[in-house]
Amino acid sequence: MRLSAPMVVLAVSALVAACEPPSGAAVIGYAFPRDGQYAALVAAAALPSDTTIGAIRIVGDWDSGGIESAVEIARARRLVALPGVMGVVGHAGSRSTLITAPIYVDAGIPLVVPTATSSRLWELGEWVFPMAPTDSIEAAFLGEAAVDGLKASRIALYFVNTAYGTGIRRELQRWLTSRDLMLVDEVPYVIGADLQTLVEASLQRSRPDLAVLVGRRIEVAQMAALIFEHDPSIRLLAADGAYDQLAELMLAAGPAADSLYLTTFWVADTTIVVQRDFIRRYRLETGREPSPFEAMRYDAVMVLAQAIREVGPDRGAVRDWLRSLGADRPPYNGVTGDITFRRGARHNLMLVRLQEGVPVTVPEAGVW
Amino acid sequence: MATGSYPVAGRWRRAMSVRTLFLLLVGMVGLYxxxxxxxxxxxxHPGAVLLRQDTEPVVELFALLNSRSQRLEAEVRDLQGLVSLGPPGYPAALRRLQAQLSETPDEQSTRAFTDVPEAMRTAMATADEAVARLETSALEVVSLLELGRYEAAAARMMAVNALAGEMNRHLAEAERRGLSDLVRREDELSSATGQALRAVVVWLVIGLFFLPTVLFLAYRRLGRPLRDLEEGLTQVAEGDLNVQVPVRHADEIGRLADHFNHMTAVLQERAEEQGRFAAAGELIAGVAHEVNNPLMAISAITQQRLEDNDLREDDRQDLMQILRQSRRAGKLLSGLLRFARSGSEPRAETANIGKVLSEAIDLVSYQFGVAEITLNAGIDPKLPRVYGDPARLEQVFVNLLSNAIHAVRQVAPPRTIAIASGVDADGVWLTLSDNGPGIPTTLHRRLFRPFVTTKGRQGTGLGLYISRQILRDAGGEIEADEAPEGGARFKLRLRSAGERDWLITPRDQVRPGLPATLEGVRILLVDDETALRRPIARFLTRRGAAVEEAGDGIEALERIAALDGKFDVLLADLRMPKMDGVALHEELRKRYPALADRVVFLSGDLSHLTSGSRTMQAGESTIPADRILLKPVLLEEVETRLLQVVQKAPPAA
Structure with a gap:
């Protein structure tokens, strides 16, 4: 059933309000499409009630319309109009975040961006708080992994033709140029395009020894499968967008999955209490294993909730609290590590391979 | 503007100062x-800034998208051509096309999405997505051609063309929205501009409405009071000291007006006082003649009686006392006359300072006895002459002595006033000190300023001020400090004129070796006062002179004519009926020039004599001052002066 947006809002409210439903509660907006809902559910379950400020309510807004610009803008408008909204977590990608961020900036609502990587996010003003490493950082990481770690000399790039993909491409080109190298081929991709033809012609044209794949898990899986099928010797290096729901990735990638190097911001470590609790709760609530994206979204919700808890339902104060992390106050200890919103702060970036479905860190590529 | 007393005190309206008002007006205008x-x-500004802020990224993004879409359309056309050509294909052209389609779009486009107005963002993003889809689809066709799948490429080319059309539609839609948004903003700005201009007009009208108020206020507070003051000053310049200006406010100009009124009141008071002094001087001068004549008569008769050798000793002593007292009275009267006329007479250049000081002491001496004041006057008899007019210097000493007398009266006896004098390298110095209460400390700095007095209503506060001016005019100076005895002490310094001025008596001027008696000297005595003329005539006759008498100038001329001018000397009063002494002298100059130089005048009125001047003017004739004897005068002095004239002149024909 396709739910209208207001209905979705109500439904999610009801769902979350089952935990803490009092009226006048501080609200955290959650701006992710349907498949990103799990972190919100886990976070809602994790949020304790607070007698000082009342309950913190998470109101999700997802529409089955995908992440097209119009849908994202409409979503942002609805979240901004929510009574008591103290902050929003979202949006899913760089493009959707860039398009919607001005709406939050104009409304004076803190926007915590957990997974988008565009460097442009840092130029959107004092109300936007990117959590993930920027595309320039990730591109440098990918470049080092490819050139220094995997010793590649002919690198081709296959990317989704969105702000995320073009951002990684631009920064990777820059990084390679700084090393007197260049991509042997660049292949943009959009949903609906004939990926097989594009890949086949590209491989014939450029004969790379390493392919950098930039896209979401299905797109990357398809690219990997096609490349692997054509030439199994080509190393496959995926950007962070692929590391989400590994089971689906492995299923779509087929035999190529074992050859795939995945970039991720987080790998679950059950030896760490915070992570162990999160993973346990995530499994309990969803019956699934948390992905790095879910962990990041969960941290985004929880850091916003912590801000509201400490300073009260005041957007300006929440903004200042977030900005003070790592400066006037210690970083927030999240599931994915220490969280600050300071540009240039150290981020967790790791390269992993899948061994029988289990991610294993690749030591030679280094850990950022 | 008003003449006379103007209500001031207690009626001032409290108002802010002119400076504050001025600052307030400037502030109001500035604020306006x-x-x-x-x-x-x-x-x-906000509308304009917003329009500019929103327009720039829109235009920028349009330019980017248009550039990208035009380039893409060209590439699609090239691609269409390659597809139409079919096998064997053109690898080089395909590589070029592939590279062009894979080129990084301008990185500004992503940021531009965030800057465009929200209403346009969706359209722009959709158009951008359409461009991306077209790029990828075109790349697909390139790839198919590269792989030699020409039929598939041709089929896919149809989709590419459809996407190109879709891209153009989205771009057109974005452009339409952009233009619509711009037009709307322009309209808003235009509307805001119109409203602002209307509001400015309203403000200007309000400003114009307030302008007369401001001008009226400025005129009321500044213009009108200044005009009053100007008119008041004009009246003062024209000699009207009875003018008072209205004091409208308690501000700076109000205070100025009050000071002006106070000044004119003081000036008026001084003018009246000066007028009274002048009148008193005139009165004294008028009375002096009338008093001096009887004094002279008393003196002459007394002297004549004293010539009687048969006089009893008691009677002689009484007559001597009468003579002394008449002389004292005459001297006092002369001093008063001189002092009263000191301001209106031409000034001499040098003065005998000892004589001036003595005469000043004489003027105030009557108070010493009454107030039990001891005067210790240490006047060096060999003081040189000093620069300065004697009469004005006398005024200085009278002022200082009067102050000292007033001061010592405030303390119990013994009361002392001490005068010391001397000469040093800088000139002549004098000190005048008293044992009074001294000068209040608060007055030390202001002592020589106008209207400063310790005498209250009894003093004008001008004495010391004028004294200093007189001394400074003469190149001297005065300062005050505390006397060793505890009272006040004034130190005067005067420039020395160099020459010694010994007191020379008329007798000293009689040249030795020449006749020293009036024996045989023909004298014509001309005086309308018989009571005076007779004793003088008898005295001169007893001295051996041949004396003829006349009651006025006309009668004198008749006697002279009768004797054909054969008189050795004339003794004539200056003030007489019918023809006074001056007119007589004038006539003598015309008819008997030689005799005109042998006239000695008697005068009871000092006003005929210019102090310090050697001559007096009367018509065209000039009478040397040393030829005038002031009544009352000792008969011996008359004799001496007559002898001098006789000795000096050639014998009468």
């Missing part, structure tokens, strides 16, 4: 200008 400017800026 700032307000209008700020209003204009506030109404128009």
């Amino acid at each position: 200008v700032l307000g209008v400017s700020f209003f204009l800026a506030a109404r128009m």
Whole structure:
């Protein structure tokens, strides 16, 4: 059933309000499409009630319309109009975040961006708080992994033709140029395009020894499968967008999955209490294993909730609290590590391979 | 403007100062200008800035998308051509096309999405997505051609063309929205501009409404009081000291007006006082003649009686006392006359300072006895002459002595006033000190300023001020400090004129070796006062002179004519009926020039004598001052002066 947006809002409210439903509660907006809902559910379950400020309510807004610009803008408008909204977590990608961020900036609502990587996010003003490493950082990481770690000399790039993909491409080109190298081929991709033809012609044209794949898990899986099928010797290096729901990735990638190097911001470590609790709760609530994206979204919700808890339902104060992390106050200890919103702060970036479905860190590529 | 007393005290309206008013007016005008400017800026600037802010990224993004879409359309056309050509294909052209389609789009486009107005963002993003889809689809066709799948490429080319059309539609839609948004903003700005201009007009009208108020206020507070003051000053310049200006406010100009009124009141008071002094002087001068004549008569008769050898000793002593007292009275009268006329007479250049000081002491000496004041006057008899007019210097000493007398009266006896004098390298110095209460400390700095007095209503506060001016005019100076005895001490310094001025008596001037008696000297005595003329005539006759008498100038001329001018000397009163002494002298100059030089005049009125001057003017004739004897005068002095004239002149024909 396709739910209208207001209905979705109500439904999610009801769902979350089952935990803490009092009226006048501080609200955290959650701006992710349907498949990103799990972190919100886990976070809602994790949020304790607070007698000082009342309950913190998470109101999700997802529409089955995908992440097209119009849908994202409409979503942002609805979240901004929510009574008591103290902050929003979202949006899913760089493009959707860039398009919607001005709406939050104009409304004076803190926007915590957990997974988008565009460097442009840092130029959107004092109300936007990117959590993930920027595309320039990730591109440098990918470049080092490819050139220094995997010793590649002919690198081709296959990317989704969105702000995320073009951002990684631009920064990777820059990084390679700084090393007197260049991509042997660049292949943009959009949903609906004939990926097989594009890949086949590209491989014939450029004969790379390493392919950098930039896209979401299905797109990357398809690219990997096609490349692997054509030439199994080509190393496959995926950007962070692929590391989400590994089971689906492995299923779509087929035999190529074992050859795939995945970039991720987080790998679950059950030896760490915070992570162990999160993973346990995530499994309990969803019956699934948390992905790095879910962990990041969960941290985004929880850091916003912590801000509201400490300073009260005041957007300006929440903004200042977030900005003070790592400066006037210690970083927030999240599931994915220490969280600050300071540009240039150290981020967790790791390269992993899948061994029988289990991610294993690749030591030679280094850990950022 | 008013003449006479103007109500001031207690009626001032409390008002802010002119400076405050001026600052307030400037502030109001500044605020007004700032307000209008700020209003204009506030109404128009945000709209203009917003329009510019929103327009720039829209235009920028349009330019990017158009550039990208035009390039893409060209590439699609090239691609269409390659597809139409079919096998064997053109690898080089395909590689070029592939590279062009894979080129990084301008990185600004992503940021531009965030800057465009929200209403346009969706359309722009959709158009951008359409461009991306077209790029990828075109790449697909390139790839198919590269792989030699020409039929598939041709089929896919149809989809590419459809996507190109879709891209153009989205771009057109974005452009339409962009233009619509711009037009709307332009309309808003235009509307805001119109409103702002209307509001500015309203503000200007309000400003114009307030302008007369401001001008009226400025005129009322500044113009009118200044006009009053100007008119008042004009009246003062024309000699009207009875003018008072209205004091409208308790501000600076109000205080100025009050000071002006006070000044004119003081000037008026001084003028009246000066007028009274002048009148008193005139009165004294008028009375002096009438008093001096009887004094002279008393003196002459007394002297004549004293010539009687048969006089009893008691009677002689009484007559001597009468003679002394008449002389004292005459001297006092002369001093008074001299002092009263000192301000109106031409000034001499040098003065015998000892004589001046003695005469000043004489003027005030009557108070010493009454107030039990001891005067210790240490006057060096060999003081040189000093620069300065004697009469004015006498005024200085009288002022200082009067002050000292007033001061010592405030303390119990013994009361002392001490005068010391001397000469040093800088000139002549004098000190005048008393044992009074001294000068109040608060007055030390202001002592020589006008209207400063310790005498209250009894003093004018001008004495010391004028004294200093007189001394400074003479190149001297005066200063005050505390006397060793505890009272006040004034130190005077005067420039020395160099020459010694010994007191020379008329007798000293009689040249030895020449006749020293009036024996045989023909004298014509001319005086209308018989009571005076007779004893003088008898005295001169007893001295051996042949004396003829006349009651006035006309009668004298008749006697002279009768004797054909054969008189050795004339003794004539200056003030007489019918023809006075001056007119007589004038006639003598015409008819008997030689005799005109042998006239000795008697006068009871000092006003005929110019103090310090050697001559007096009467018509065209000039009478040397040393030829005038002031009544009362000792008969011996008359004799001496007559002898001098006789000795000096050639014998009468």
